[in-house]
Amino acid sequence: MQNGSQAQTEKLKLLGEAISRRQIIEASFNGGFLRLAPHQVFVRREALYLAAFNGEKSCRYDEESAFGGYNLAGFSGVSVTDQTSEPLSYFDQAGTRLGDPVLLTIETDVGS
Structure with a gap:
């Protein structure tokens, strides 16, 4: 780990673990x-982004407004907790817009 900042590959590894285990x-x-x-x-405009639900964000109307995109460059100190979460019912696995390439995505158990 670098001083106060995690390398992009380390962030991706941790995010991949969290996404696959729904943590x-x-x-x-x-x-x-x-x-x-x-x-x-x-990937959007040559930058890596995380699509995630922020359950602690106060929203006026519905939970969709607490779901957003976060540029990975802004993250540091990423850690995976033991707490799990189910995929949001409205999440579309192809949920990016404008043809953004998807690197990792959560399984939603649709059709099982």
Whole structure:
């Protein structure tokens, strides 16, 4: 691990583990602390992004507004917790827009 900053490959490894095991992550993001349920890692405009649900975000209307994209460059101190989370019912595995390439995605058990 580098001083105060995780290498991109280490972040991807941890996110891949969290996505495949449906585990919550904790991390610093642009100076704040987040607990997220990661659903997907994708590329947009040559940058890596995490699509995740932030259950601690206060929303006025519905949970969809607590689901967002986070640039991986803003993350540091990423760790995988023992807490698990189920995929959101409205999450589409191809849920990126504008043809963003998907690197990792959560399995939603559709059709099982």
